[in-house]
Amino acid sequence: MKVQENGKVVSNTGVALNLHFIEIKVPKISTQIKPGNFVSLLPPSSSGAFLRRPFSVAGVQDGSLKLVIRDIGKGTHAITSLAPGDCIEVLGPLGNSYPDFEPDKKLWLLGGGTGIASLLFLHDVHGNPADRILWGGKTKDELPMETWVSSSITFATDDGTRGGHGNVVDVARRWLKDDRPDYIAACGPRGLLKGVQQLASEYKIPAWISCEEFMACGMGACAGCAVPLAVGGYARVCADGPVFKAGEVLL
Amino acid sequence: MNLNSKVGSFELANPFIAASGTYGYGTEYGDLSPAKEWGAVILKSVSRNLRPGNVPPRCCEVDSGMINSIGLANVGLEKFMAEKLPAFAAENPDATCIASLAGETLDEFLYLAENLSKAKAIKAFELNISCPNVAKGGMHFGADCNASRQLVSEMKKITSIPVWVKVTPSTTDPVGVATVCAEAGADAVVATNTIPAMKIDINRCRPVLGNITGGLSGPAIFPASLRIAYMIHKALPKLPLVGCGGVDCGEKAVQYILAGCSAVEIGTATFRQPDTLVQVKKFLAEYMDKMGFKSIEDFKGLAARI
Numbered sequence: 001m002k003v004q005e006n007g008k009v010v011s012n013t014g015v016a017l018n019l020h021f022i023e024i025k026v027p028k029i030s031t032q033i034k035p036g037n038f039v040s041l042l043p044p045s046s047s048g049a050f051l052r053r054p055f056s057v058a059g060v061q062d063g064s065l066k067l068v069i070r071d072i073g074k075g076t077h078a079i080t081s082l083a084p085g086d087c088i089e090v091l092g093p094l095g096n097s098y099p100d101f102e103p104d105k106k107l108w109l110l111g112g113g114t115g116i117a118s119l120l121f122l123h124d125v126h127g128n129p130a131d132r133i134l135w136g137g138k139t140k141d142e143l144p145m146e147t148w149v150s151s152s153i154t155f156a157t158d159d160g161t162r163g164g165h166g167n168v169v170d171v172a173r174r175w176l177k178d179d180r181p182d183y184i185a186a187c188g189p190r191g192l193l194k195g196v197q198q199l200a201s202e203y204k205i206p207a208w209i210s211c212e213e214f215m216a217c218g219m220g221a222c223a224g225c226a227v228p229l230a231v232g233g234y235a236r237v238c239a240d241g242p243v244f245k246a247g248e249v250l251l
Numbered sequence: 252m253n254l255n256s257k258v259g260s261f262e263l264a265n266p267f268i269a270a271s272g273t274y275g276y277g278t279e280y281g282d283l284s285p286a287k288e289w290g291a292v293i294l295k296s297v298s299r300n301l302r303p304g305n306v307p308p309r310c311c312e313v314d315s316g317m318i319n320s321i322g323l324a325n326v327g328l329e330k331f332m333a334e335k336l337p338a339f340a341a342e343n344p345d346a347t348c349i350a351s352l353a354g355e356t357l358d359e360f361l362y363l364a365e366n367l368s369k370a371k372a373i374k375a376f377e378l379n380i381s382c383p384n385v386a387k388g389g390m391h392f393g394a395d396c397n398a399s400r401q402l403v404s405e406m407k408k409i410t411s412i413p414v415w416v417k418v419t420p421s422t423t424d425p426v427g428v429a430t431v432c433a434e435a436g437a438d439a440v441v442a443t444n445t446i447p448a449m450k451i452d453i454n455r456c457r458p459v460l461g462n463i464t465g466g467l468s469g470p471a472i473f474p475a476s477l478r479i480a481y482m483i484h485k486a487l488p489k490l491p492l493v494g495c496g497g498v499d500c501g502e503k504a505v506q507y508i509l510a511g512c513s514a515v516e517i518g519t520a521t522f523r524q525p526d527t528l529v530q531v532k533k534f535l536a537e538y539m540d541k542m543g544f545k546s547i548e549d550f551k552g553l554a555a556r557i
Contacts, residue, residue: 217522221275224310
């Protein structure tokens, strides 16, 4: 059940250029949240941001949600400026979640930028040691130091300054030369998701992508966050998604 | 303290109404903003046929509000009556429901009203003649006095359900439009709707919205919409009036009532804060207590008597 909860910031750590890991204590929401779900945060009114800001959840620990937030505008600036002990209002869980993948199946989790968030959560929950998780950015400054993330993450940068050289889809393509997952889950910029759609159909690997769109209500009421469907018409990213079967949406 | 209100003969348990297009089909908010807590809820505008809606992006944020260009996306009359209304009624047996009608032509409006008059759950119609986001059926009615007059009078001939007309702020003569609606027998006028607006992405050097322009809503439009409501009430003090536009707190809702409105629609604010209704009701009760008003009638239109 969706809950409006007053959250308390437990920690806020700058881990890379404009990139923050933030933990917010919301006991009611955190017991219900699943990988793929998102929450919407109400930026402090002094920020001048009018609407809530939606974020996929990167994990749960001790009644707190983990979020990965990049400071890109007035709403995210206000949120990434919060200090431990500060309060912020949280609404969730919102949206659908990834399917419950069978524990023995091998997942590849392909994330770009803050799109990594829901995949970190899915990685934790699925927990198959054969899973692979890839986090891509344009350049090394966008990605966090090893100490902040699980050692199982592989990095990739467009300019080759950290990890694999090339975008996430290029690197996944190289992996496919001697490995193959049962399923792919991906989240990130439109280009990455399009690349994953292509890859999944080419190699016939079932894939799920988590989409991003500007949202007003985040609850399925306003139809503002529409994404075109392959069968025609539109789906609402907030309520019908954000997770879709890769071939279902037109990007 | 009595928060009851009447829009003409239409009785509301409180003067607050969920605005069309912001409350989905009435089930989306669930316990976060239950339909039965509102005086009434207006479901998403319905058209004869399914409308997929406009090309995304469909909304963006601006100072003190947002711009939307949803394009009247809706499931169409058949599915509305077969699925959405029954689902709403089953979940919200105690709620008061108003249907918003969106027609491209007079015939389509009449067809919608004829069919929806059979639905027990619907207690009033709001004619959406002020949507800025579709080429037809929006403002070409709302800005044209003759078309508005014909629409309302034809509508009144075929239905006994109260007919409210939601007028546009984008006409030089909103009082004129309200006047012809009143003369044609409208049971109430709703003032107003979103204001046409746009935003440009300076990095991509192009408009943000897929539809280029959309409708501005939120606190940004409150003072402009309030003025129109006030002018309509001044000119037509007997016409039941509903305020709509920019209400995000009790103080703004009270201003609409003082301007002459019997009820106040709330929409965009619920996106930001699903419990806006709770706050607004609380404020209203405290305000009435402080001012010694026993009912909405006690202070409705006071500011227009000066």
